[in-house]
Amino acid sequence: MSYPPLSGLPINSDTLSELQKNLSGLNPLQTAWLSGYLWARSQQMDASGAVPAGVAAAQATQEQASPVLVLSASQTGNARRVAQSLQDKLKAAGVASVLKSAGDYKSRQLAAERLVLIVASTQGDGEPPEEALSLHKALFGKKPPEVKSLQYAVLGLGDSSYPDFCQAGKDFDSRLEQLGAQRLFDRVDCDLDYQATADEWVEKTVAWLVEHESRNMAANAASASVSALVNEPQVHAQIYTREKPYTATILTNQKITSRNSLKDVRHLEFDLGDSGIRYQPGDALGVWFRNDPALVDSILASTGVDGAEDVTLTDGKTLGIRYALIHHLEITQNTPAFVKGYAQITQDQALLDLAADSKALQDYIAETPIDVVLRRVSQTLTAQQLCDLLRPLTPRMYSIASAQEEVGDEVHITVALVEYEQDAVQYQGGASGYLNRRLEAGDEVAIFIEPSAHFRLPQDPQTPIIMIGAGTGIAPFRAFLQKRDAEDQEGGNWLIFGNQSFKDDFLYQLEWQQLAKSERLSHYSFAWSRDQQEKIYVQHKLLQEGKQLWQWLQKGAHLYVCGDASRMAKDVEAALLEVISSEGGLSVDDADAYLDELRESHRYQRDVY
Template sequence: PTVSAYSKSNPYKAELITKQRITTENANEVIHYEIDLGDSGITYEAGDSLGVYFLNAESLVDEFIKHTKVNPADKVKLASGSEVTIKKALTEHLDVTETTPQFVRAYAGYLAADGKKDLAPIVDDSAALSDYIQDRPPIFIVADHPVNLSAQQLHDLFRPLTPRLYSIASSQEEVGDEVHITVRTVRYDKDEKDYQGAASGFLADRIEEGDEVKIFIEANRNFRLPENGDTPIIMIGAGTGIAPFRSFVQGRQAKSDKGKNWLIFGNQRFTEDFLYQSEWIQLHQAGFLPKYDFAWSRQGDKKEYVQHKLAQRGQDVWQWLQDGAHFYVCGDANRMAKDVENTLIDIISKEGKLSAEDAEDYLNELREEKRYQRDVY
């Protein structure tokens, strides 16, 4: 691909052309976004990610200002050296939604200087601290323990804002000068106030079709289709982890590749959040998705996840691997990807009649041959 003039440090202002919710009201909100690359000359490959810049919600910024009694017009010095008002810094330049241990330690220090020891026991115990920061955004901590700060002190609590990366859900061979992403909107509440994830909330609530969004491509050379289009592929994705596989199969169909495609997808309910359902059915009917399995964790009596489907298909998985298949996993790193990997090792051991150690060696060989690739987050 040609090198584009646009990058993380020089993002392209692209137009959002489509915004469509693809789950029902009863499910987690997942939105399909289509972005126009215009005449930017931006190119990407299946497996790449889209970097998205965003602004923090004004209501959230105002809450930080209220609890710390900062004057919103006071000037602060950014990490880059330039000066802006604290309100502008909080809106455009700082990551105010991610809680880090450094944030809690610094905030505990401000409280202690004010004679408040509220967070002292937590910062002195690293296990308690890592527990405390789980699912607790900075605003919850500041709201629970307000303290008067200077504008610069408030600024210094946060890291510079970094764009969020989303796996690309389209193939340029199919969609041309567009790029698609699949985003779950993060929503939570506290004391009857509603909050959103920083980037997912910006996309869902604060920009509409026709508005501009600053984007760039982040190449991912460790998540690539096989060079030979005849090679079979097994794709395992849960939730929005389906995104790159839409891109993979779109691209293979556009190029009329002969390699067989097998998708194993999991979500909560077939009826509520089967992402891109009609497209998968069409791809199957057109012969580009000969094999598929779906796992639903909240449909029916027993919870079924992708690793369960994988285990049930052990013989087929082993046969595909013997036929040279590449194996891809996309989604949650903590649970799903670990469970899938353990299941895969079990299959290799059982079907290949190998010891657990030899099965792990086999998987490592697949990894070195770029036949086992993961895009996990």
């Protein structure tokens, strides 16, 4: 690299020559870093000359403001993507920032933070995502972290069809204010079609920080450059995403419950071909499904809309309404926005009364499909009116039930059909009906991988694991054992599984029996709720085998729970606390603290939905 001649230099020619010699081997990134380093060092100079190196470093540490913390509290990956976008734009704007997952963040560190931006999703009954449970508990605990010097802003992601819409974001926002932190600006809540609202919040936040952080941006330049030099950029080998899914061919669509079972559960295998897609046990598979054409035609008939009429979607695309209803609009999950909007159009008094009563409205949408609303209160609509009442279709997530160490270029999932009757009409879940009833081997489906960094096997293959699941919650544990078996990992494996009937609902029965025979599955406990008069569930098995459970925990076992969030997971946690308290001789509060320590150290992980 050559440098242009300079005149009037404040250094002599020999020094310049030596400097140019040392710079000649640097690449552009190293040169940029050195520029920032030298600038920052120059700011530590006083009028009398250079400050000694050690003193300059100390002063720099004291005077440079800590970077902005972007905290991601994500369940399905949406909040993580928004947080990543925010951090990328902060970096591009020159604002020093750090992105961390709530699952990897110790709550006590909040006391040392200066400014935190929280992107939080909500799961279950208004609960924070799994990775943010410890942070949430710490803030609402008896000894919350000191945050009076903290400034913050919150973006909430949720689903307005649930009563506690964006509750986790609301909790973080209100609690930080109660504890004395300073809110930068009002919280923003996003529905399932979150992208536009989230983008607007990101742009507003970056603009505010650029304006108010200008004094710190230059001082942080060297630190940011060091980070860029030391940390290798992430390589995103995954070229297929939620926005650009992979079209996979179904290899197998097999029912794995008996003909007498009350459930229709399918095992589906997808061919990944030469896509290069990689995943790990614990990840989820996103499926872009298509709505049932028969349901679409029923909706069109109830509203008097011609399926060939064009509509404009929220993203600006213009499509025929029937095609849009099949491929782009949500018609299997009712929402408060739909009922309120339709009530205003129809001026039906019963719907207007419902819309005014939030509790009654939530009960109504939980049991009344959109199609039923339209048939009970018939109203001619324009195609655009119908389109505007509906929110965009979103993919469904399924726990991956396979390990690539075993199945290679395939990915497997376990899907239970959602089916119910209303007004003498049978309805099915959007994705489960699509996968279980309308597709077969040879058909194609748009899919993508959603990584789950906080539902992972232990790094040490000798660490024992306890897997607790009910129904299709067994899926990720099949993946866990496939990997451990393929790699001959020696850690003990205990499966605690529950379903309705041993004869009809023992999912992957032969596989588990083979694993037990080979002693790869070293211990197992099954709870069949309907095989006897008394209902037995997985939490009852935990209590029955509490002594052994405690022994496994004392040996360093990792706990995993997968399944229903609202009932099973809560009952399991209550049973775990009871076992920890009784077997460990701990008080209720100490048992809760023990379980929380397991969660913070990633020894207690849940994949609940």
